[in-house]
Amino acid sequence: MSRHDxxxxxxxxxxxxxxxxxxxxxxxxxxxxxxxxxxLGTVTHLDDNYPWGIWIGFDLLAGxxxxxxxxxxxxxVYIFGMKRYHSAVRPAILTGFLGYAxxxxxxxxxxxxxxxxxxxxxxxxxxxxxxxxVAACVALYLTVLFIEFTPAALEWLGLxxxxxxxxKLTMLLTIFGVxxxxxxQSSLGALFLLAPSKLHPLWYSGYLPVFFxxxxxxxxxxxxxxxxxxxxxYFADKMDKTHLEEKEGVALGFAKAASLVLAGYFAIKLxxxxxxxxxxxxxxxxxxxxxxxxxGFVALPSLLYAVGVREKNxxxxxxxxxxxxxxxxxxxxxxxxxxFNWHLPYAEKYFPHWMEIGISVFILxxxxxxxxxxxxxxPVLYEHPDYKDTHH
Amino acid sequence: MSISRRKFLGWIGAAGMGTALGTSAKAASNKxxxxxxxxxxxxxxxxxxxxxxxxxxACSKVNELPPPEKPFTDLSVLDTKRRTAxxxxxVVNKYxxxxxxxxxxxxxxxxxxxxxxxxxxxxxxxxxxxxxxxAVTYDPSVCVGCRYCMVACPFNIPSYEYDxxxxxxxxxxxxxxxxxxxxxxPGCVEACPKEALTFGKREDLLKIARERIQKYPDRYADHIxxxxxxxxxxxxxxxxxxxxxxxxxxxLGVKPAPELTAGALGAVPIVVGLWPVLxxxxxxxxxRKEKIAAEEKEQAVAAAVAEIEAKAxxxxxxxxxxxxxxxxxxxxxxxxxxxxxxxxALGEAAAKHEExxxxxxxxxx
Numbered sequence: 001m002s003r004h005d006x007x008x009x010x011x012x013x014x015x016x017x018x019x020x021x022x023x024x025x026x027x028x029x030x031x032x033x034x035x036x037x038x039x040l041g042t043v044t045h046l047d048d049n050y051p052w053g054i055w056i057g058f059d060l061l062a063g064x065x066x067x068x069x070x071x072x073x074x075x076x077v078y079i080f081g082m083k084r085y086h087s088a089v090r091p092a093i094l095t096g097f098l099g100y101a102x103x104x105x106x107x108x109x110x111x112x113x114x115x116x117x118x119x120x121x122x123x124x125x126x127x128x129x130x131x132x133x134v135a136a137c138v139a140l141y142l143t144v145l146f147i148e149f150t151p152a153a154l155e156w157l158g159l160x161x162x163x164x165x166x167x168k169l170t171m172l173l174t175i176f177g178v179x180x181x182x183x184x185q186s187s188l189g190a191l192f193l194l195a196p197s198k199l200h201p202l203w204y205s206g207y208l209p210v211f212f213x214x215x216x217x218x219x220x221x222x223x224x225x226x227x228x229x230x231x232x233x234y235f236a237d238k239m240d241k242t243h244l245e246e247k248e249g250v251a252l253g254f255a256k257a258a259s260l261v262l263a264g265y266f267a268i269k270l271x272x273x274x275x276x277x278x279x280x281x282x283x284x285x286x287x288x289x290x291x292x293x294x295x296g297f298v299a300l301p302s303l304l305y306a307v308g309v310r311e312k313n314x315x316x317x318x319x320x321x322x323x324x325x326x327x328x329x330x331x332x333x334x335x336x337x338x339x340f341n342w343h344l345p346y347a348e349k350y351f352p353h354w355m356e357i358g359i360s361v362f363i364l365x366x367x368x369x370x371x372x373x374x375x376x377x378x379p380v381l382y383e384h385p386d387y388k389d390t391h392h
Numbered sequence: 393m394s395i396s397r398r399k400f401l402g403w404i405g406a407a408g409m410g411t412a413l414g415t416s417a418k419a420a421s422n423k424x425x426x427x428x429x430x431x432x433x434x435x436x437x438x439x440x441x442x443x444x445x446x447x448x449x450a451c452s453k454v455n456e457l458p459p460p461e462k463p464f465t466d467l468s469v470l471d472t473k474r475r476t477a478x479x480x481x482x483v484v485n486k487y488x489x490x491x492x493x494x495x496x497x498x499x500x501x502x503x504x505x506x507x508x509x510x511x512x513x514x515x516x517x518x519x520x521x522x523x524x525x526x527a528v529t530y531d532p533s534v535c536v537g538c539r540y541c542m543v544a545c546p547f548n549i550p551s552y553e554y555d556x557x558x559x560x561x562x563x564x565x566x567x568x569x570x571x572x573x574x575x576x577x578p579g580c581v582e583a584c585p586k587e588a589l590t591f592g593k594r595e596d597l598l599k600i601a602r603e604r605i606q607k608y609p610d611r612y613a614d615h616i617x618x619x620x621x622x623x624x625x626x627x628x629x630x631x632x633x634x635x636x637x638x639x640x641x642x643x644l645g646v647k648p649a650p651e652l653t654a655g656a657l658g659a660v661p662i663v664v665g666l667w668p669v670l671x672x673x674x675x676x677x678x679x680r681k682e683k684i685a686a687e688e689k690e691q692a693v694a695a696a697v698a699e700i701e702a703k704a705x706x707x708x709x710x711x712x713x714x715x716x717x718x719x720x721x722x723x724x725x726x727x728x729x730x731x732x733x734x735x736x737a738l739g740e741a742a743a744k745h746e747e748x749x750x751x752x753x754x755x756x757x
Contacts, residue, residue, distance in 0.1 A: 041554035048477060048551045051539035079671050081678030112537020112552070112560035116517075123534050124518040130653055131540050132516035133660060171675065179667045183660060190656035194514055194544040197644050209656050 021365050028362025031355045035109055043355040049341055050350035057336030058360055059106035061188055062329040063099055064138070065212070068220030069227070070096025070145055071174075071181040078174045087243040088250045090152055090380045091231060092224050094371065097145035102367050104142060109359055130190045137184035144177045155387055156378040163387075185216040192335060200339035202281050202290040205272040208335075214265045219328040221258040225251050225321035235375050240382030248314065255305045255317045258324065262302035269294055286342060293334060297327025425648070426624065427507040431526035432572060433594035433626035434581055435601055436500055438638060439491075439611055440588035443470055443484055443498035450583030451482045451502075454568060473639070476501060478551045481565040482580060487638045492611075497631070499638050500580070500589070503528060503549045503565035504618060505626035510649030511541035511550060519562075526594065526626045527567035535562060546622055546644050567626070597628050604630060623648025 035043045046053050073092035076082045108114035121139075126132045147166060154163035189212025192199050205211065228247060232239070239247075273279060281287045301324040308316035337350060375381055449464035451457070457479050462469055470486040477483075482502035490497040509528045512520035519535045522528050537560055542550045553560040568578035576582070581591040590597060598619060605612045617629035621644050629640070636642045 037557055039553075039555050039557035039560065044554070046552075046554060048475065048542065049548060051542035051552060075671070079675045079678070081675075081682055110538075112539070112556075113535070113558075116534070116536040119534055119536055120516045126516040126518045128513050128650060128653075128657070129516040129540065130656060131514065131538060133657070135516060175668050175671045175675075178671055179664060182663050182667060186659075187656065190653060191540070191543075193652045193656055194510055194649055195546075196652065197546045197641060198543070206655070209659070 021369060024362055024365045027358055028365070031358050031362070032109075034355070035359070040110075040112065043353060043359070045350055045353040045356065047350070049344060049348060050337070052336055052340075053110075053350060054333075054337070054352045054356050054360055055106055055110040057333045058329065059363060060103055060110075061332035061336055063103040063106065064185065064188060065216045065219040065328050065332060066223050066325060067096045067099025067103070068181065068185065068216040069223045070099075070148070070220070071177045072217055072220035073224055074148065074174045075178050078170055079178070082253070084246060085250050085253060087246045087383075088224055088228065088254075090149075091227060091375070092220075093145060093148050094152070094374060094380055095223065095227050097142070097149045098367050098370055100138065100142045100145055102363050104138065105366075106359070106363050130187045130193070133187045134184050134191070137180045137187070141177060141180040141184065144173050144180065148173050148177070152374075152378045152380055155384040160386075181216070182213060186210065186213040188212050189335075192340075195340075198341055198343075199335065200281075200286050200290075200342040201276065201278050202273070202286060203335050203339045205276060207268060207272045207275075210268065211265070211272070214261065214268065215328055215331060218258055218261050218265060218324060221254045221261065222321040222324040222328075225254050225258075225317060226325055229318045229321070231375065231381060234372075235381055238375055238381045242383065243381055251314055251317050252309055252312065255320070256309045258321075259302050259305035259309065262298055262305065262324070266294065266298045266302060269298065286339060289334070289338070293327065293330055297323065297330055301327060425508055427594060427626070428522070428524040428526070430593055430595075431524060431626065432567075432591065433505070433526055433597050433628060434567070434578065435590040435592070435597040435628045435630065437588050437590070437604070437630045438497055438499050439630060439632045440586050441484070441498040441500065442586055442588075443467065443486055443496070444585065445469070445484055446583045446585055447500055447580035447589065448480065448482055448484060450579040451565070452480070454571070454579030455481055455566075457481070470498070474501075476503075476549050476551055476564065478553050478563055481563065485639060490633050490637045492632055497633065497638050499629075499640070501547075501549075501639075502580075502627070503567070504547055505565075505567050506622055506649070507624040507626065508622075508648035508650055510544040510546060510622065513650040513653065514540045514544035516540070523569060525569065525572050527569035527572065528564075529566065529569055530562060530564065532559075532561040537562075544649065546641070546649070594626055594628070601628055601630055620646040622646070623651075 031043055040046055044053055044055075069092040073085065073088050077085050077089050107117065111117065117135075120126060120132055120135055147169065150166050151163050154160075154166065186209035189208035189210075192204065192208055193206070196204050228250060232247065236244075273282075282291060301320050304316060304320040304323070307313070308320060341349065379387075445464045445467065452459070452464070460479065470484065473485055474480070474483040482500060484498050484500050487497045487499065489495075505522075505526060505528045507522070509520060509522055512518075512522060512528065516538065517534045517536055519531045520528055520541060521531075537552075539550075539552055539562070541562060542552065550562045550564045552562055568576070568580075571578060577591040581589040590600065592600075598616065601616045601619075605614055605616070611632055613631050613634060615631070615635065617631065617635050617640055618625040618627055623646065629635070631638055631640075634642070
């Protein structure tokens, strides 16, 4: 590289985005050191009543739901044969893989002794725990997503034979991915089945596992639209003709599906209230908050998606996808934190320490940076010219 | 190594059977677990408790906990509601005016040692166990520190050492399990000056409690807390007032914690068994649809090609026929022309000959 090139490269590196990201990374590293030398007490507001904070509520529960795009898209294309969404598969798998990798990364901050994370598998298997199921499925699914993503990396590296072997596994991996996702997405909700006395009756339901699974489909569909919008904004030059041509169809198709699943989700949430006869709770303060979530972030986006599809209004669809993603995050925070310990007086409730938020932002930033590193190098938003029409 | 389909299916089957036979899902069966026989427990009679905090001091001493800010003799501590913590495995709380004639009631709080503990059911590394002596024990050597046990505990008992960076533990009352194994009684029970705490076999304690209720119906509420709550606990309570008035939840139900998640856990094998079948079926259907679509497309293309070919053939034939006709006509014309020319030539020749003959005759005459 000549001196001139280096100077140019340097200049390109100092963008406002990179500067902000750099500052976040530095702060994140400082908090990381504090966390692992001084303990959880120094950097979090966790206490004995609130053993789980935003690292579980946001990073784990919401993170896993939002990473559902991988199994949703790959099953739509490979199992249901919707080939016209093929260009959405790789970005969705990548988002899913990074999502899960970061969930596991975040867990290392949250658990007291992260170096023991393999203990449930190698020491004693606590198979009566839903957390064991979650741990096993997340570990396996992270592996599945990794393998599903490797073709892009192998094409980039030019390893044709290895790449062809992996693509032969596509069907098997997709089905395995759906099984694992069904299990752990629902189990994350089922974790709270054990705490009927702590979670507000409007959110507590025997259907929690079903609610979590169905809403993960919504989150997956919406994240594909949301991510595609952002990618198109920042990486349009990386997209090939097929990707650009299919993009609109993906947004319309996924929005239509999301609208329908949201409507179904709304219906089963109502059934949940009816089954436990919880109607009278709706007239309380928590009831209003519950209605805000259910009407504002389930019913409304379902309607907006439907309107967006009918009028082919892509801008509306984009905004609705953001709104839906926010709604899913809100739901997970409600269950894990806000409606949790609802008996406790306000003064004893949990609010995150700024350093907890700092770590969550830090991890999110790492995700965005790795995503950018990969899509600017590997064939994710475009098909590798050597493998055109092989469709994997 | 090559694996035949039969071999593979055999392995899968063996793995499935292994999983199915390996463990029994007690919670899903119709057998109720009512505790280990002859397991021990403690009866806390809140009517007898005077709130002297001697039990707290004894607990602190037995478990070698750091001394608190205010000494155990300072009863002003009772004015604020407390919960169990890292430095206090047990706390006594005061409930003003909850007793007879508006007297305060004191309630000791510690791990209730459930018969089927929520913490043990929640732990993904089996760090908690219900011992046959009655205590719910904790093994810090395997604990990962996920704190799901704390989320699960309906009595808000376990506490966590958040300030330890390298070896944080979950801490809670051990019912002095090591002392029980030595044949001693728990520290708090030994120290209680008012016999508000009674240590014994849970079965015997239930009898004692029932006797007291029967003997002094005006002194006790007709409810032994812990007999059935959350499937039953090894610590039992007597009270002169409704337990709701002295900070103990009456809405916990009688279902042991493992039953709350048994359904969700039971769904796992069904998902694992059904999803691949359904999904492969859907895949097969979409593949078949694609195949049929491709075949239909092929047929349609073939038909179209045939039609076009037929048309082209006909056109070609027409053209050829026309050409042949034209050719024939042309040949005919040519023949006619030749004939005509020949006749013309012959005619001319004849005329010439005639003329010549005429001239010769004229010359002769």
